[in-house]
Amino acid sequence: MTKERGYRFRRALLGALACGIIIAIPWISSKYFMMMSIRVMYFGMLTMSVTYLAGELGAVSLMQAAFFGISGYSVALLQSRYGFPFPIPPLAGLVIAVLAAGLFGLLVAKVRGIYFLMLTLVLGQLVWALANQWSAVTKGDTGITNIYAPTFFGISTETSKTAFYFFQLVFFCGAASFLAALKRSPFGLMLRGVRDSESRMAMLGFRVNLLRYAAFVFASLVAALGGVFFTYFTGLINPHSVALPANVEALLAAILGGINSLLGAVVGTVILKTLDVVLSGITDRYMLIMGVLFMLVIMFARQGIVGTLMKYWNNRLFLSRNRDPERRPSGFSKKPEVFRNP
Amino acid sequence: MFITASGLTLSFSLMRVVNLTHGAFYMAGGFIGLSVLKFSGSWLLAVLAGGVATSALAFIEERFLLRRARGNDLIETLISLSVAIIVGDLVLVIWGGYPRTISIPEALNGAVSIPLLDTIYPVYRIFTVGLALVIIGALWVFLKKTRLGVTIRAGVDNFEMVSALGINVRRLFSFVFTLSGFLAGVSGVVGGTFLMLVVGEDWRILTLTLIVIIIGGMGSLGGTIVGSLITGLIHSFSTAFIPQFSLFVLFLPVAVILSIRPRGLFGKER
Numbered sequence: 001m002t003k004e005r006g007y008r009f010r011r012a013l014l015g016a017l018a019c020g021i022i023i024a025i026p027w028i029s030s031k032y033f034m035m036m037s038i039r040v041m042y043f044g045m046l047t048m049s050v051t052y053l054a055g056e057l058g059a060v061s062l063m064q065a066a067f068f069g070i071s072g073y074s075v076a077l078l079q080s081r082y083g084f085p086f087p088i089p090p091l092a093g094l095v096i097a098v099l100a101a102g103l104f105g106l107l108v109a110k111v112r113g114i115y116f117l118m119l120t121l122v123l124g125q126l127v128w129a130l131a132n133q134w135s136a137v138t139k140g141d142t143g144i145t146n147i148y149a150p151t152f153f154g155i156s157t158e159t160s161k162t163a164f165y166f167f168q169l170v171f172f173c174g175a176a177s178f179l180a181a182l183k184r185s186p187f188g189l190m191l192r193g194v195r196d197s198e199s200r201m202a203m204l205g206f207r208v209n210l211l212r213y214a215a216f217v218f219a220s221l222v223a224a225l226g227g228v229f230f231t232y233f234t235g236l237i238n239p240h241s242v243a244l245p246a247n248v249e250a251l252l253a254a255i256l257g258g259i260n261s262l263l264g265a266v267v268g269t270v271i272l273k274t275l276d277v278v279l280s281g282i283t284d285r286y287m288l289i290m291g292v293l294f295m296l297v298i299m300f301a302r303q304g305i306v307g308t309l310m311k312y313w314n315n316r317l318f319l320s321r322n323r324d325p326e327r328r329p330s331g332f333s334k335k336p337e338v339f340r341n342p
Numbered sequence: 343m344f345i346t347a348s349g350l351t352l353s354f355s356l357m358r359v360v361n362l363t364h365g366a367f368y369m370a371g372g373f374i375g376l377s378v379l380k381f382s383g384s385w386l387l388a389v390l391a392g393g394v395a396t397s398a399l400a401f402i403e404e405r406f407l408l409r410r411a412r413g414n415d416l417i418e419t420l421i422s423l424s425v426a427i428i429v430g431d432l433v434l435v436i437w438g439g440y441p442r443t444i445s446i447p448e449a450l451n452g453a454v455s456i457p458l459l460d461t462i463y464p465v466y467r468i469f470t471v472g473l474a475l476v477i478i479g480a481l482w483v484f485l486k487k488t489r490l491g492v493t494i495r496a497g498v499d500n501f502e503m504v505s506a507l508g509i510n511v512r513r514l515f516s517f518v519f520t521l522s523g524f525l526a527g528v529s530g531v532v533g534g535t536f537l538m539l540v541v542g543e544d545w546r547i548l549t550l551t552l553i554v555i556i557i558g559g560m561g562s563l564g565g566t567i568v569g570s571l572i573t574g575l576i577h578s579f580s581t582a583f584i585p586q587f588s589l590f591v592l593f594l595p596v597a598v599i600l601s602i603r604p605r606g607l608f609g610k611e612r
Contacts (some may be wrong), residue, residue: 294424
């Protein structure tokens, strides 16, 4: 019993420490590091969206950046062209992205496995083509600029990056807990059932395609939220944000971190974005290095960093808790393996 | 269009590999052909060189990467995606980002008037269509009529049984994959001669090809032909009439066909 309490105490301590550090970032770290954290957060939302689909549904999507871009473009258009006041552009952007996800979802919910990947790739490319070619609205390759972040209680999040950091942090935590809650909910359980044995779930009377559809729309909503903050922070949106490399990058971050946990999505994004900054100082060949890294991760480290750490964590750090097989939490005992061999 | 799609169907239907490197091979083949043409001046040699070079790339990819993941199609696809990124970026390093065209060889340059339709049509386009027909015919004969083709199809359906008969199925698969790489390279040079060669073309070609496959259904040569006809027609018309949406319009056939037949027009249920 004392061991159990010790475990809880340690966990609570770690959690509180992490929260403290995250809240204190604007004061204890350099401005540069804070900007980096902001970037990690909005790309993190995109990655979480990919992670959620891959981990919970077992479907590798190559079009989440499309929803990231759709909401971004909506915000840009509504604000800089039509001049709508603050709460409208981001809300409308999210609604439009969800509607788009609802439309595309009708198609992608029908297909499985490798077809899912192919179809999402094609649809993502079509959205990119639209952003690139429909220059009357999207201004083609240059994209839309001059988008300003909103002002709250007299504090402009455009000029004060600290304010922007907290503004985003709230929504980032909201998105993360939304997905985490979905994972724990009955819906999440049903979804995992579909992932592991679709025919069984269908036979038990669950509407399998509806579940897949809903999961796709939920994940897209989170990606779209990331897109809103991306557009506000950078002040511009162009077709590169919806292009295939953006999608591949999100997938790479998801796999790098480990697709079985949302924490993995954040860790993967941190690593990839740090690498981006470090490499861009040295060489232009970011894509090349990304490709090689992608290949290495796929071939040798499919569990990702968090997947590997989790094993260590369970075996060593909290040995006392997990050694007893009856008390082992079921989520840890058998890791779902999406990339399993048939 | 025909040729790229047929190469992709080949690797698709025969090996059940979704080869996302195909677009990159197309582009690499085109640029290699361009360099060979500059160096030697022979267009035919350029086509061959493009084909041979990409088939070598395909062989390496199959032998050292894909073979390790055989049977797990998700991993295979992701590996091919990573190779596509690497090849795409290497092409950018070597040939730069400027658009190029390969000049049409003199023997095929010029135009003929077609008496019946009363129009003038460039010879080269007719040659391209002819070449596509020849390749499709040859593939069909090869797969359905020759002994090797029959063995390949059998190897796909039942790997263990054919292996037990004393045939090296792995080597056969390497061969098929190399062949599909060869087709991608050839189509890169042929296509690069009247379209433009530019970095980024790889993804465009790949998207178009995947649409063809999705519409036509996987693993069917007939489906590929019908699919590329539909895609090609819609794409040309939309480019002429609504250029802003020329690619996005292709969403329509995909949506319609997938909602009626999730496996594509001629796709088989697995």
